[in-house]
Amino acid sequence: MPANRYCIKLGGESGQGINTLGILLSKAIKSIGYNIFSYREYPSLIKGGVASYQIDLASKYIASSSKSCHILVILDPEAVHEYLHSLNANGILLYDDKQVVFTQEEQDWIKQNNVHTIYLDSQTIAINAGGSPIMSNIVMTSFLWKLLGFNPEDLTNIVKEIFASKGDDVINKNILCLNAGYNASEFKNEYLQNTLIPEQLKQENSSKILTGNDAIALGAISAGVRAYYGYPMTPATTIFKYLGNTYKETGILIKQAESEITAVQMALGSMAMGTRALTATSGGGFDLMQETISCAGITETPLVIVLAQRIGAGTGVPTWTGSSDIHTAVKSGHGEFPKTVLCVSDVQSGYILIQQAFNIAEIYQIPVIVLTEKQIAESLFTVETLPQPLQIQRGTYDGESRYTITNTGISPRWIPSFDKKPYLNTSDEHNQNSQSTENAEEIKAMSDKRMQKHATLLSNLPEPTLYGDPNVPTVLVGCGSTKNPVIDAINEGMNIAYLHYEYIFPTKTQALMNLVSSGKRIIFVENNQTGELGKILTEASGYQFKEKVLKYDGRPLFLEDILNIQI
Amino acid sequence: MAIDINEYNSKLKPTWCPGCGNFLIHMSLKKALSELNITPSQTYIAFDIGCNGNGADKINTYAFKGLHGRAIPLSAGLHLANRKFTVIADLGDGACFHEGLDHLIHAIRSNYDITIIIHNNQNFALTTGQATLTTDEEKPMYGLPDSKPERTLEPSEIILSANPSLYARGYSGDMQQMTELIKAGIQNKGCSVIEIMQLCPTYNEECTPQWFMQRIHKIEDTNRTLEEARKVGTITDESINTGIIYRNTQLKTFYELLENRKDTQTELVDEVKQYDVQKLFDQFK
Ligand SMILES: Cc1ncc(C[n+]2csc(CCOP(=O)(O)OP(=O)(O)O)c2C)c(N)n1
Ligand code: SF4
Ligand SMILES: [Mg+2]
Numbered sequence: 001m002p003a004n005r006y007c008i009k010l011g012g013e014s015g016q017g018i019n020t021l022g023i024l025l026s027k028a029i030k031s032i033g034y035n036i037f038s039y040r041e042y043p044s045l046i047k048g049g050v051a052s053y054q055i056d057l058a059s060k061y062i063a064s065s066s067k068s069c070h071i072l073v074i075l076d077p078e079a080v081h082e083y084l085h086s087l088n089a090n091g092i093l094l095y096d097d098k099q100v101v102f103t104q105e106e107q108d109w110i111k112q113n114n115v116h117t118i119y120l121d122s123q124t125i126a127i128n129a130g131g132s133p134i135m136s137n138i139v140m141t142s143f144l145w146k147l148l149g150f151n152p153e154d155l156t157n158i159v160k161e162i163f164a165s166k167g168d169d170v171i172n173k174n175i176l177c178l179n180a181g182y183n184a185s186e187f188k189n190e191y192l193q194n195t196l197i198p199e200q201l202k203q204e205n206s207s208k209i210l211t212g213n214d215a216i217a218l219g220a221i222s223a224g225v226r227a228y229y230g231y232p233m234t235p236a237t238t239i240f241k242y243l244g245n246t247y248k249e250t251g252i253l254i255k256q257a258e259s260e261i262t263a264v265q266m267a268l269g270s271m272a273m274g275t276r277a278l279t280a281t282s283g284g285g286f287d288l289m290q291e292t293i294s295c296a297g298i299t300e301t302p303l304v305i306v307l308a309q310r311i312g313a314g315t316g317v318p319t320w321t322g323s324s325d326i327h328t329a330v331k332s333g334h335g336e337f338p339k340t341v342l343c344v345s346d347v348q349s350g351y352i353l354i355q356q357a358f359n360i361a362e363i364y365q366i367p368v369i370v371l372t373e374k375q376i377a378e379s380l381f382t383v384e385t386l387p388q389p390l391q392i393q394r395g396t397y398d399g400e401s402r403y404t405i406t407n408t409g410i411s412p413r414w415i416p417s418f419d420k421k422p423y424l425n426t427s428d429e430h431n432q433n434s435q436s437t438e439n440a441e442e443i444k445a446m447s448d449k450r451m452q453k454h455a456t457l458l459s460n461l462p463e464p465t466l467y468g469d470p471n472v473p474t475v476l477v478g479c480g481s482t483k484n485p486v487i488d489a490i491n492e493g494m495n496i497a498y499l500h501y502e503y504i505f506p507t508k509t510q511a512l513m514n515l516v517s518s519g520k521r522i523i524f525v526e527n528n529q530t531g532e533l534g535k536i537l538t539e540a541s542g543y544q545f546k547e548k549v550l551k552y553d554g555r556p557l558f559l560e561d562i563l564n565i566q567i
Numbered sequence: 568m569a570i571d572i573n574e575y576n577s578k579l580k581p582t583w584c585p586g587c588g589n590f591l592i593h594m595s596l597k598k599a600l601s602e603l604n605i606t607p608s609q610t611y612i613a614f615d616i617g618c619n620g621n622g623a624d625k626i627n628t629y630a631f632k633g634l635h636g637r638a639i640p641l642s643a644g645l646h647l648a649n650r651k652f653t654v655i656a657d658l659g660d661g662a663c664f665h666e667g668l669d670h671l672i673h674a675i676r677s678n679y680d681i682t683i684i685i686h687n688n689q690n691f692a693l694t695t696g697q698a699t700l701t702t703d704e705e706k707p708m709y710g711l712p713d714s715k716p717e718r719t720l721e722p723s724e725i726i727l728s729a730n731p732s733l734y735a736r737g738y739s740g741d742m743q744q745m746t747e748l749i750k751a752g753i754q755n756k757g758c759s760v761i762e763i764m765q766l767c768p769t770y771n772e773e774c775t776p777q778w779f780m781q782r783i784h785k786i787e788d789t790n791r792t793l794e795e796a797r798k799v800g801t802i803t804d805e806s807i808n809t810g811i812i813y814r815n816t817q818l819k820t821f822y823e824l825l826e827n828r829k830d831t832q833t834e835l836v837d838e839v840k841q842y843d844v845q846k847l848f849d850q851f852k
Binding site: 027031161208209210214218221222223224226227229246247248249250251252253254255257258259261262265266267268269270271272273274275276277291292295299301386389391392394415416417418419420421422423424425426427428430433434435436 | 577578579606607608609610611613616621623624627628629630631632633634637640641642643644645646647648649651652669670672673821822825826827828831834835836838839840841842843844846847848851852
């Protein structure tokens with residue numbers, strides 16, 4: 001059981017309700033000085049089925065979810081069977097529906113684990129307080145708030161803020177319900193959780209909570225992205241949502257295209273014309289984009305795609321997490337051409353790497369794929385500030401021929417303009433003057449020129465970052481969301497170091513091989529079935545890595561998954 | 568004063584079969600640009616893959632020879648980034664009605680201000696003569712000794728079903744008319760579809776210049792309802808009408824309908840710079 005955090009889980013009927021409540025609670029807990037990390041589990045359907053919203057809180061920065069929670073609030077009778085076993089021993093189960101019927105197994109489990117069950121007739125409390133039946137959720141939340149030992153004014157402030165647009169009547173009724181829940185007679189002092197809850201920070205709290213996709217969208221705006229072309233697919237869609245909802249402030253052109261094929265072709269066209277355009281998708285949509293990645297490769301047109309991963313082949317498990325498209329990204333597109341794959345792990349890296357992606361795409365005139373995962377894309381992170389933005393680098397310069405052969409492999413590329421020489425970008429193999437060619441020497445020369453950019457880029461990319469004490473014998477290796485529970489485990493005192501890859505391809509291997517040759521025990525930790533990052537690193541280094549911890553059940557790597565690794 | 572047509576020529580000579588309609592289509596495109604005084608540096612052509620696309624390196628304008636079936640979305644992306652450019656999508660019937668049919672329909676309904684030139688030679692020519700939806704139903708084709716089992720579809724029906732801003736049909740043997748139609752397409756504000764009935768003596772040998780001459784009727788550029796346009800646009804055994812078949816001057820373009828771009832004078836290409844996101848960040852709580 002991790003010591004420095006406390007975990008709350010809400011379980012209910014799938015739909016907007018539980019999400020809204022989760023965000024409200026996240027904001028309230030954050031507002032009193034905690035760092036939170038919130039994670040959603042929900043099915044791929046609009047109504048019916050159960051969903052959960054889990055909030056981990058700590059006094060220090062955290063970015064991972066616990067496997068089990070201290071308190072489980074059940075808002076729909078079905079949800080109890082799904083989530084009961086995620087409670088800790090001695091935990092509290094709070095529920096508000098008489099229809100909750102525990103199976104014999106559940107009753108035994110509750111007894112064995114010394115779980116306190118509290119039934120609260122929240123609807124009656126809400127109605128008696130002058131509210132409506134749906135305000136029973138607020139009754140439950142404020143009762144929970146009392147169990148946590150928090151001050152009711154802090155919750156009241158957030159409720160006022162969240163319902164501000166709904167008018168005074170709604171706010172007042174909600175506050176009446178809030179007070180009624182807080183003062184409900186079902187409360188007993190022995191339930192108080194404050195001894196389990198980490199101390200809150202005393203200083204003024206100006207931190208914000210935002211998702212990984214919010215960060216990518218903000219980074220894109222900062223980097224001068226002026227067009228977004230999209231097609232809905234979880235977990236990429238919220239980038240579209242954020243850029244769409246802010247389009248009046250930013251002036252960004254938003255287009256919902258007829259398919260991912262179209263979205264990425266439009267992005268390619270807009271980039272060729274000289275603006276910055278973005279598209280984002282998930283696995284299936286990314287497959288459709290691959291012909292265009294190849295086209296960007298040979299035409300040497302900058303292109304940036306966000307690939308937000310979910311688990312599974314085909315349609316897979318649409319609303320669940322994993323990182324099973326690393327290999328697809330690295331190998332994407334037919335033929336041989338240079339590309340770059342970057343891997344986001346949190347808000348900071350999402351904000352910076354999308355900016356980096358545009359700089360690399362433009363300087364090297366290549367496609368760049370920015371990987372993220374559902375666990376990053378849709379989870380709420382606590383952050384104080386955003387990092388300093390990167391300077392925009394476009395790498396454009398005038399020349400005679402569009403595909404001039406140079407030492408770096410980088411040819412002149414100038415933004416189309418009425419007073420400049422016109423040129424042809426062509427996906428036929430071509431010579432320096434964009435003429436289609438079938439000549440053996442020309443084919444080889446142009447292929448070599450293009451691939452030279454891979455070498456140039458590789459020499460300019462950073463090695464992966466080592467976190468933790470470099471003197472410990474065991475080093476975990478990973479990318480993307482793996483970083484978050486591993487760093488949290490290090491902060492819990494686990495005796496490991498962690499080598500984190502943000503730049504996956506082209507692949508730097510020096511830092512890793514130094515660890516290998518110094519005799520460290522290397523363990524790959526990945527949220528997929530076959531160790532996709534490990535395969536890429538083996539291909540680049542020639543070294544076979546022996547130990548892998550792989551998880552591919554749609555769930556993220558929980559903090560306990562790391563703490564349980566035998567070291 | 569028109570621009571010298573040689574300005575639009577690259578150093579390479581075209582490579583099509585003798586008698587191929589593509590020669591005059593490309594010539595008409597260059598003539599249209601020159602007569603409208605649109606310089607090579609003011610033009611951006613998205614070429615598809617096919618015999619028509621083999622003209623890409625024979626024309627000296629900004630151009631992008633991309634992928635089969637994708638010239639239309641590529642040109643939409645080019646256009647939206649800088650609307651000062653004259654953007655043209657140049658593609659075959661295979662590209663337009665097979666690989667990229669969805670793009671055609673959505674480009675028309677989105678009404679981007681681009682001109683789409685379709686080289687309708689009634690077959691996949693570059694892959695040596697497979698059947699398309701415009702190929703004659705009785706005609707044996709590559710790999711289909713007893714002809715295609717699918718029905719023929721009329722491009723005019725497909726195009727008009729989406730209510731285009733402008734739809735015209737030309738014939739690759741009539742350069743003067745083609746030039747006028749392409750000019751009308753470029754000048755029209757909205758998505759203009761110019762279908763050219765293209766001679767392909769190699770894989771559509773039945774449809775000779777004489778065959779076309781017996782059937783072609785030039786029609787007037789008058790106001791027509793969609794219903795009337797459908798009648799005029801239908802190709803029968805006896806007649807193929809050419810000219811401007813349909814115009815809809817009421818349609819707004821995609822860009823004009825963007826609420827957040829209404830008061831913006833600049834183009835997307837002019838706006839790439841660092842933006843301060845602090846205010847947006849502060850909206851998160
Ligand atoms: C994705 C893809 N599929 C198939 C091809 C092969 N291919 C090249 S040209 C062509 C057909 C071209 O037909 P059309 O568009 O009518 O042009 P035409 O050659 O008749 O001018 C095909 C199928 C390709 N290049 N790309
Ligand atoms: S095959 Fe047909 S379309 Fe292709 S070049 Fe020859 S005549 Fe022209
Ligand atoms: Mg054809």
